[in-house]
Amino acid sequence: MKIGFIGLGNMGSAILRAVAKSGQHELLFSDHNADKLAELVVLYKGKISNNQEIAAQADVVFLGIKPHLVGLVLTEVKEAVSKNPSAVWISMAAGVSLEQLAQFLPADKLVRMMPNTPVAIGQGMTTFATSKAENAQLFQELMAHSGQVKQLPEGLMDAATAIAGCxxxxxxxxxxxxxxxxxxxxxxxxxxxxxxxxxxxxxxxxxxxxxxxxxxxxxxxxxxxxxxxxxxxxxxxxxxxxxxxxxxxxxxxxxxxxxx
Missing domain, CATH: 1.10.3730.10 (ProC C-terminal domain-like)
Known part of the structure; x- marks a missing residue:
């Protein structure tokens, strides 16, 4: 499976570490910090890419950017998204709903997640919401080495963020x-x-x-x-x-x- 990461800050890097344990996946990395990208390539044998390439090529995309940047980034990759409609997008942007994400991405290919940093050592608490059972199964498989994973109704995700995320x-x-x-x-x-x-x-x-x-x-x-x-x-x-x-x-x- 080809898995892309757009944004590899503290949380994105923690998720990467957990996902890398779940199987022999091809990993694509995009982040503004060149030094961090170079380090992650060595650690996880990934490939440095850009947002457009990831949107066009990946089977799964983890979106690890700040909430206020979601609209900007997804607008920039709109054409690439249209060429790869089967990709599952997993957003960890706090407070950004599935409905908001669906303005830019296929609604049936979305997962909203909120992890916490202990996922990096396999002791995290991650909550997620999605409308499709197959998305939930895929997400749980990818996060199998992250710690506890709990699906919730989306209306409870903000409360879960305040407890487990913060x-x-x-x-x-x-x-x-x-x-x-x-x-x-x-x-x-x-x-x-x-x-x-x-x-x-x-x-x-x-x-x-x-x-x-x-x-x-x-x-x-x-x-x-x-x-x-x-x-x-x-x-x-x-x-x-x-x-x-x-x-x-x-x-x-x-x-x-x-x-x-």
Whole structure:
């Protein structure tokens, strides 16, 4: 299969790394950063191309460009798209709907996705929407080595973006804060970061594997009158839950704004 990538920033490169594990595909790369392209060609044995060539030749095109550039780029490749109507286009542009993409591309050949950067290490959370079952099957096969993949109704994609797409940044902020508290109390940066990171990883895995509500798992850690409940009370008083919900809602508002 011939797979093209138009735009290889942080997210596009992460997707490339996951897709490259899914089979022996011919890879075509297009990006404004020549140094990055040269590096990716060496790593993944791809071919440097341009947007028009990719639109005309690829069986699948991953569109990894900023939302405000989608119309411009797709207008530029309109003629090439008409010569290759069977190509499946997969957009990771936040907030850009399938309906908007269909103004430039065949409506039955579209997938809207939202990955997060941990796809690069096979631990990502990717959501997607599409109107065709065959598109969904192809997408899941291509993303098989990326981590968890979940199909959603398109109306929920912006909310999913605010949680899974933006969420790693919120988690990193939490790990950084935990690490700083450890350093404040005598731990080395390396030790504190290890403790915080593995605690987040293990706790998330507990939620996934047990299927229990996070509040129930929290209660299993909080002994009456103990240290943990003292910390939980302090977090509550500082507005931790409210701040987290506000962060997700702010990200959601921005995602919707970007898609306009």
């Amino acid at each position: 969420g790693p940044a919120f988690v990193y902020e939490f790990i950084h804060a935990m690490t700083s508290a450890g350093v404040q109390n005598g731990l080395s940066v390396a030790d504190s970061q290890l403790l915080a990171s593995q605690t987040v990883l293990g706790s998330a895995q507990m939620v996934l594997e047990t299927g229990q509500h996070p509040a129930h798992l929290r209660d299993q850690v909080t002994s009456p009158g103990g240290s943990t409940i003292a910390g939980v009370v302090a977090m509550t008083q500082a507005g931790f839950q409210a701040a987290t919900m506000e962060a997700v809602n702010a990200a959601l508002d921005k995602t919707r704004e970007l898609g306009k």
